[in-house]
């Protein structure tokens with residue numbers, strides 16, 4: 467009798483253990499699936515993904531399951547994740563609220579609503595316009611001004627509402643809206659106030675005293691490579707943040723990258739969102755838009771625009787900063803377009819004298835014809851050139867690794883004398899054309915940033931491993 471009872475007991479124990487193991491396994495699979503979904507949810511803020519990625523609880527997940535971003539964030543692990551976090555994240559509790567709301571954008575990716583109050587009182591009663599004109603576009607003049615109440619310097623961008631007989635107020639509203647979305651982006655010029663008169667709108671912007679990088683690297687001497695590395699990192703961080711919020715600039719060029727100071731070389735500020743588009747809606751955006759020298763091949767081919775279109779321009783920008791010459795510029799527009807569509811850029815030692823091969827490799831990874839083959843801004847930050855050459859390229863066109871290192875910190879800002887550049891613009895005409903949804907998935911941003919993850923109870927570790 468006794469042996470029978472003891473056999474029964476041990477089978478019962480065994481059964482209990484077995485059920486426990488099965489239960490744990492099932493729980494593991496369910497939770498892991500939830501988490502993997504979350505890691506691939508492109509609408510989550512970086513901080514939240516970082517928290518997920520940092521979780522001790524997730525350390526057993528194989529690397530192949532991680533998004534590159536999640537993988538890179540996993541390094542900073544501090545806290546584990548609670549089941550409540552997973553639940554709330556799953557229900558969208560922590561999703562980004564700053565992104566362009568697709569109900570506010572039209573088919574061409576133009577935002578139609580803004581939050582900034584529009585002042586209709588006299589601009590000159592609050593600001594003194596001082597010094598020379600800072601810059602000029604086709605329909606805009608930018609002047610330095612000083613706010614009377616604070617004595618603070620700003621740049622006032624005067625934009626005409628009527629352009630070639632057409633009311634373009636909505637274009638200006640879109641530009642304001644994009645600046646609003648980018649207000650937490652440290653590398654985008656900040657918007658202070660907006661005024662409106664019968665003929666114009668005045669955008670009171672942060673003043674970038676260092677002027678355009680164009681004047682520094684084309685008119686003056688080219689930057690030393692270490693400065694280009696720092697500026698490129700900042701451009702990439704700024705653009706990555708825009709792309710995470712589904713905003714594509716579409717006119718990145720040395721005239722639209724300003725500096726907070728020139729001596730010492732300050733930080734960058736991205737300006738001119740007049741051609742930018744919000745690609746959050748369900749439509750593809752195809753437009754002939756941009757500045758000939760800097761446009762990507764897909765623009766010339768009437769193909770769908772995407773964040774990769776900006777990445778091409780960053781390749782051109784880096785080329786210009788390092789060499790002082792424009793890679794595709796021909797004697798006329800036709801020649802320039804031909805050079806772009808054939809990828810005729812000169813990478814010879816004559817042009818890149820004294821420039822590292824990693825820098826050239828970085829440019830080559832971006833100046834590829836197929837937009838799908840261009841790395842994202844986030845990925846670019848992990849290129850060996852920007853990581854101090856610490857990782858050798860695997861081959862010439864694919865040196866990009868998942869972002870794993872924090873790029874160099876930026877130099878501090880300082881207030882030096884402003885430059886007074888007068889850019890020459892050559893904008894192409896615009897032909898809006900939209901079709902269906904297909905490419906939108908590819909151009910969705912990844913994650914947004916900057917919000918701390920709330921403190922919540924931790925999930926018991928034994929549930930998983």
Ligand SMILES: Nc1ncnc2c1ncn2[C@@H]1O[C@H](COP(=O)(O)OP(=O)(O)OP(=O)(O)O)[C@@H](O)[C@H]1O
Pocket residue numbers: 600601602603604605606608621623655671672673674675677678721722724737738739740887889891
């Ligand atoms: N915040 C600023 N601080 C200093 N200079 C600025 C600032 N914003 C613009 N500028 C100068 O003014 C120039 C023109 O500005 P911007 O590019 O915004 O106008 P624009 O939109 O190109 O005009 P358009 O689209 O009609 O051609 C810039 O290239 C730059 O030199």
